[in-house]
Amino acid sequence: MSVVEPVVELGRGLWRTFSSMFEKPVTIQYPEQKRPVRPRFRGRHVLKRYENGLEKCIGCALCAAACPADAIFVEASENTDEQRFSPGERYASTYEINMLRCIFCGYCEDACPTEAIVLGDNYELSFTDRRQAIYTREMLLEPVSSEDKITPQQTPKGAYTRSVPEMKNPQD
Numbered sequence: 001m002s003v004v005e006p007v008v009e010l011g012r013g014l015w016r017t018f019s020s021m022f023e024k025p026v027t028i029q030y031p032e033q034k035r036p037v038r039p040r041f042r043g044r045h046v047l048k049r050y051e052n053g054l055e056k057c058i059g060c061a062l063c064a065a066a067c068p069a070d071a072i073f074v075e076a077s078e079n080t081d082e083q084r085f086s087p088g089e090r091y092a093s094t095y096e097i098n099m100l101r102c103i104f105c106g107y108c109e110d111a112c113p114t115e116a117i118v119l120g121d122n123y124e125l126s127f128t129d130r131r132q133a134i135y136t137r138e139m140l141l142e143p144v145s146s147e148d149k150i151t152p153q154q155t156p157k158g159a160y161t162r163s164v165p166e167m168k169n170p171q172d
């Protein structure tokens, strides 16, 4: 090996170090700065509501059946017009996801007939205790924008008989 080769390699290495000093940094100051997630990112689940505040979840447990990690537990109770949580007969009185089991596959989202469970863009899921890894219905439910949208609600008799909303376009 000639003496030129190591010197050339050393020069290339030094040049690489020097030129990178002028490149835009790829690191960001997390948690003050947060990078936007990709459109199909699957983060922490959210239980969605309709515009009037009623919960989309009807406690059917199809998400639990579809979950390959057995991470979801659902218990349903009966709605009444005086104490209505969701349209139709039943709502999820208990809804829990064990985040230690969840593999963020999104099967629960696909199985849901009312599009109630959605994997959102929140990726801040650290916990220090196993019990904190169980996300309850109250933690997962979308917040309401005003007091009158809090569930349960008193609703007109016979106004919410369908559990699954009528589809405008079945191709959607």
Ligand code: SF4
Pocket: 063, 066, 067, 068, 069, 070, 071, 072, 097, 101, 102, 103, 104, 105, 106, 107, 108, 109
């Ligand atoms: S994302 Fe997958 S693993 Fe997680 S709760 Fe839903 S179905 Fe189960």
Ligand code: SF4
Pocket: 056, 057, 058, 059, 060, 061, 062, 063, 064, 074, 092, 111, 112, 113, 114, 115, 116, 117
């Ligand atoms: S989230 Fe959807 S699939 Fe799961 S219990 Fe509620 S309505 Fe049924």
